[in-house]
Amino acid sequence: MQDGVAYNHQTVILDGETFTDCEFAACRLVYAGGEPPRFKGCRFDDCEWKFEDAAAHTLSYLKLMWNVGAKAAVQTTIKEITVAGR
Numbered sequence: 096m097q098d099g100v101a102y103n104h105q106t107v108i109l110d111g112e113t114f115t116d117c118e119f120a121a122c123r124l125v126y127a128g129g130e131p132p133r134f135k136g137c138r139f140d141d142c143e144w145k146f147e148d149a150a151a152h153t154l155s156y157l158k159l160m161w162n163v164g165a166k167a168a169v170q171t172t173i174k175e176i177t178v179a180g181r
Contacts, residue, residue, distance in 0.1 A: 126150050 096113045103120045110129030116136045124142050126132065128149025146154055161169045 128153065 109132035113133040
């Protein structure tokens with residue numbers, strides 16, 4: 096668990112981590128598809144969100160679905176992600 100850490104121009108591996116009241120400035124934030132990270136009260140400024148390994152494969156699959164005509168299924172997934180309260 097990271098508490099009150101200020102990250103600046105760093106690569107931070109997110110899988111399975113908990114960040115509380117942390118600041119991320121111009122960082123590369125990497126998620127590889129493991130346990131999702133937890134963020135509580137964190138600030139992000141000009142960060143790059145990078146997906147690798149299983150996470151990148153999932154995004155590639157969604158792109159494939161979109162390109163073969165399953166746009167409605169991808170849009171439904173995005174709606175589920177973006178609906179508040181879930």
